[in-house]
Amino acid sequence: MNNKDIRQIRSALDQFAIELPSWGFADTGTRFGKFFQDAAASTVEEKFHDAGLVHQLTGACPTVAVHVLWDFEPGEDPKKVARLAKKHGVKVGSINPNVFQDQAYKLGSFCSPDKAARDAAIKHSYDSIDIGKAVGSKLMTMWLADGTNYPGQDSIYRRKRDLQGALKKIHDRMAKQWRGSTLLIEYKPFEPAFYHTDIADWGMAAAFARHAGTKAKVLVDTGHHLPGANIEHIVAFLLDEGMLGGFHFNDRKYADDDLTLGSIDPYAMFRIFDQIAQYAFERDLKKLPDVAYMVDQSHNLKPKLEAMVQTVMEAQSLFAKAQIVDRKALAKAQAAGDIVAAERCLKQAYEADVTPALAKWRKANGLPVDPLEELRSSGIVKKLGKERAAARRARGEVQASSYA
Numbered sequence: 001m002n003n004k005d006i007r008q009i010r011s012a013l014d015q016f017a018i019e020l021p022s023w024g025f026a027d028t029g030t031r032f033g034k035f036f037q038d039a040a041a042s043t044v045e046e047k048f049h050d051a052g053l054v055h056q057l058t059g060a061c062p063t064v065a066v067h068v069l070w071d072f073e074p075g076e077d078p079k080k081v082a083r084l085a086k087k088h089g090v091k092v093g094s095i096n097p098n099v100f101q102d103q104a105y106k107l108g109s110f111c112s113p114d115k116a117a118r119d120a121a122i123k124h125s126y127d128s129i130d131i132g133k134a135v136g137s138k139l140m141t142m143w144l145a146d147g148t149n150y151p152g153q154d155s156i157y158r159r160k161r162d163l164q165g166a167l168k169k170i171h172d173r174m175a176k177q178w179r180g181s182t183l184l185i186e187y188k189p190f191e192p193a194f195y196h197t198d199i200a201d202w203g204m205a206a207a208f209a210r211h212a213g214t215k216a217k218v219l220v221d222t223g224h225h226l227p228g229a230n231i232e233h234i235v236a237f238l239l240d241e242g243m244l245g246g247f248h249f250n251d252r253k254y255a256d257d258d259l260t261l262g263s264i265d266p267y268a269m270f271r272i273f274d275q276i277a278q279y280a281f282e283r284d285l286k287k288l289p290d291v292a293y294m295v296d297q298s299h300n301l302k303p304k305l306e307a308m309v310q311t312v313m314e315a316q317s318l319f320a321k322a323q324i325v326d327r328k329a330l331a332k333a334q335a336a337g338d339i340v341a342a343e344r345c346l347k348q349a350y351e352a353d354v355t356p357a358l359a360k361w362r363k364a365n366g367l368p369v370d371p372l373e374e375l376r377s378s379g380i381v382k383k384l385g386k387e388r389a390a391a392r393r394a395r396g397e398v399q400a401s402s403y404a
């Protein structure tokens, strides 16, 4: 790797901030049950503590995405939560309204046939806007569980129109009352709805965003595609349309598995980053495009903190590799129709060892050269586990096995 490559990597890493999800530090499970971890965070403060630790180790994660229902008490001053974040060296990032958990949303939120449910979803979104403003965030990420389970269950047309109207109202309120904010619209093909989902793919999300207004963009969760989808093509298309707002990073083997990034198919993530770097190259941009990078993982067996550091390091490594694709050679090969040479340009970058460049960047920023090793050898996860288990016992919370 030459000096130019190293410079390129270091400048890209400077621009690569990765937001952590508060829910990624808490106990989660599947619909079949939860397996608890002693060190999992069970309070908002513990979530920020853990996020702060990941930021300390990696230097790449200054903000934390929050879920309104999970991280804010009703009636509580949101600034209190912002202060907790600050105490742990991070800031509140994207605000995620929760319009899927309440019993009112049994048949959907903005798309429900029940007007009371639709109104409740709008009211909750407006409250979320107030929270976003109060904590100094600039992003609101909207994911809906809306959909139907059986053919004929509801009118897809009526649902679309109601959703369109609701997103426009939310967008306009954000534009008017929350300066500089962006509404990110997330799609997902299925789950929890198994017949149709009201925002099933990137095209629908983009159409809803366009109907809503200029401050609405699409959020690509890497686990939210049907098998075989070419995600880098979707990303390139959205970028070119000025519609790519952000990412939720995770990996998957089957569907929305929420595994750590790059654990199954790191080359796929590299190809996404490659399209982002290619976009900047083709437009001769001085900086990489402004995209919100966020983690959305909640695998429930890996220790939470280790899983998060692992994902961040993997993202940085794949992002770095995407910066050293020889773009001029690639353009030449593409123009000549030399498919083999073109593919080799990608493979050469993907297979390059970027560890020394990452180490240089980390050293220059006063960070441990191997943040995951630093975390694992520090014994902190064990220590937190002991403290948190004791605190849970003191609160009377039991996580014991029934075989004990």
Ligand code: PSV
Residues within 6 Å of the ligand: 023, 096, 143, 186, 188, 221, 248, 256, 296, 298
């Ligand atoms: C839904 O599957 C999702 O990807 C959304 O981003 C939610 O906010 C998150 O997961 C909740 O875990």
Ligand code: MN
Residues within 6 Å of the ligand: 143, 186, 221, 248, 296
């Ligand atoms: Mn997501």
Ligand code: MN
Residues within 6 Å of the ligand: 221, 223, 224, 256, 296
């Ligand atoms: Mn998901």
